[in-house]
Amino acid sequence: MSQALPHMPPFNQLSQKPANVTTFNLTPLPFLMPIPSPTVRAVAALSLTQLIGWGASFWLPAVTGPAMARDLGMTLPMVMAGPTVMLVVMAIASWPLGGVFERFGARPVMVIGSLFGAAGLFVMGVSAGPDLYFLAWLILGLAGATMLTTPAQIAVTEIAGDKARQALSVLILAGGLTSTIVWPLTGVLQAEWGWRAPTLLYAALILFLCLPLHWAVLARKPREKSAAKTTAEPVVIDRPRFALLAITFAANGFFTWGFALTIIILFEAAGLDHASALTAAAFIGIAQWGGRMVDFLGGRRV
Numbered sequence: 001m002s003q004a005l006p007h008m009p010p011f012n013q014l015s016q017k018p019a020n021v022t023t024f025n026l027t028p029l030p031f032l033m034p035i036p037s038p039t040v041r042a043v044a045a046l047s048l049t050q051l052i053g054w055g056a057s058f059w060l061p062a063v064t065g066p067a068m069a070r071d072l073g074m075t076l077p078m079v080m081a082g083p084t085v086m087l088v089v090m091a092i093a094s095w096p097l098g099g100v101f102e103r104f105g106a107r108p109v110m111v112i113g114s115l116f117g118a119a120g121l122f123v124m125g126v127s128a129g130p131d132l133y134f135l136a137w138l139i140l141g142l143a144g145a146t147m148l149t150t151p152a153q154i155a156v157t158e159i160a161g162d163k164a165r166q167a168l169s170v171l172i173l174a175g176g177l178t179s180t181i182v183w184p185l186t187g188v189l190q191a192e193w194g195w196r197a198p199t200l201l202y203a204a205l206i207l208f209l210c211l212p213l214h215w216a217v218l219a220r221k222p223r224e225k226s227a228a229k230t231t232a233e234p235v236v237i238d239r240p241r242f243a244l245l246a247i248t249f250a251a252n253g254f255f256t257w258g259f260a261l262t263i264i265i266l267f268e269a270a271g272l273d274h275a276s277a278l279t280a281a282a283f284i285g286i287a288q289w290g291g292r293m294v295d296f297l298g299g300r301r302v
Helices: 038-056 061-072 076-094 097-104 106-126 130-147 150-175 178-193 196-217 239-269 274-299
Strands: none
Touching (some): 038 150, 061 076, 106 130, 178 196, 178 274
């Protein structure tokens, strides 16, 4: 005897949700499938390009300086004068760039700066004496003015707008690890293949990594100005105070940047071998990063 089939609801009722059944929203969760905003992408890319740019230029002789001096027939103080040349050229070249950034935005300027950076490191990597060595630093000074720090901050501001403060804090925070990451890498490459190997490798990284990132993630055009026009009051500079401020900044740079640039050499003079001196010096970057982290966390509460 055949059994009766259970009662089946009409087909058009099969898709209706029973009252006692809980359903789940299957929309992808944001933390599982994050979609980076333009600001996040820009800050991430610029954190990397700034780390490479500064580590490959200003901080390079901290590791390679003695080997450069021996190979190029220069004294160590002459080699260490290279980063000073870079900073001076950066300062001079920065004056006329304000209008360029305002008109064209940071993207094309930083792309050109990447070309300067790659060219400067290439010239340094193939140099055989002081002439090309200092020419390389002149070119790197132009790269610094068009690619490092200020251009990156302008680029972040163009994208983030009113929310640029926290984005800039993250960018500065990431920069604190430059020496911690780049110095050991440079030391390993130099020990294996000589000082020219990391120099030329960093030139390639700037050309084939930094330049495409600057082109891909930065704003396509400068941020539009506000339609409201305001008349700015003329600024009166207190010359004595301005001079004192300039002297203070210069002294601070002399004791911080200058000290950090020679710290590996000083550790070696104190009796440490090169590897130990390099390791000890790399921890300075961690200390800098810690200080910037305190500033970053504290700044969010202001």
